Amino acid sequence: MRFADRRDAGRALALRLVDDYYGRDDLLVLGLPRGGVPVAYEVAAALEAPLDVFTVRKIGVPGREELAMGAVASGGAVVMNYEVADMIDIAPRDFDEAAERALAELARREEVYTKGRPPLRPEGKTVMLVDDGLATGSTMRAAVRAVSELGPERVVVAVPCAPSSACRELAAMVDDLVCVSSPAWFQAVGQCYQRFDQTSDEEVGELLAAAADRP
Template sequence: MSDHPFEDRQDAGRALAGHLERYRGRRDVVVVGLPRGGVPVAYEVATALRVPLDVFLVRKLGVPGREELAMGAIAGGGVVVLNEDVVRGLGISQRTIQEAAERERRELLRREEVYREGRPALELTGRTVIVVDDGLATGASMRAAVKALRRHRTAAIVVAVPTAPASTCRELRAEADETVCVVTPSPFLAVGLSYWDFAQTTDREVRDLLRRAARVSTGAVRPS
């Protein structure tokens, strides 16, 4: 296999969709993307499967001074998931976690407003939700998303990503109803190494993709 199996997020999304064909055209299925990088992947999946697309807001909680290292993640509804090994190993205080969570919660609200542009969220209760990101490392953000999605009383949650460590995929299989990982590089060093082009996704790109999906989506069930 190539050192970079995917050209870009669009290519990764098309490859991922090929592993989800059984969900094509099902009226009970919704695809949600984790911003920002998961949305371009999710857009390709939703387009290929001909199902509605939405965004699901999650934020990583970075270790102060080492923000690339996740000590946990938060999602809507006050859900917080911690990487206990990181928290214990670095002696991170509860106050530090609370401060980071509050800061990221404000960012969640900002992004919700920017991305949705007044559109209501798709109804998730009783539906099969395919939750997509551009890849996983520790899986903290995805675990927060799964935990938050459970509160919506979904029928099933399918975690779907182009690339992740095999160990993270195994862990998520215990939490989601199904987990699809297209490639599991070993050794796994970083998500971006599975892509030739891993340029940062902007808020504008996310907004434009969601706007485009909302225009073409059919059979989307909106909350009453």
């Protein structure tokens, strides 16, 4: 299955979710920026649920920024990848300083996205984390760990496409996982889309504002 674009993928994903989640008053849809927000916008609209952004930013190893020794996320959650942290033997103070820098950048991005609107609180909610797809699933795993620290009742992951290996790993971490398409040969999320242009910060902000204005 190939989706026309992220909005089309969101509508296809919503069809898989509507029977179990339509109209629930405890549901909160959180899109992972940037590409997950257009998908989440369509999901939230179809399910008549509130929409917000859940920003995740990795904490890179100093000098090897591509290697994540942890992640920070919306709400101030900090998650350490203990396997990597132990491997490089990083001092706690150095980790804390890197986490503070990542949190500052995350706060800056959230200000751009939300224009100062207070975040929707996940405590006691069924939280649905939505992205435009999974490759390795590392970003979504960090999001799941982070949002779980904020007191939700249930955590759901919903994506248009992902390899079956990533789905199996994530399914063990959450209460429900919904994926529309798991191609047998999976190389990148972009292969599931006819159009996979980069989502801009402006589009993210516009979709969140439009969702906030919905009755």
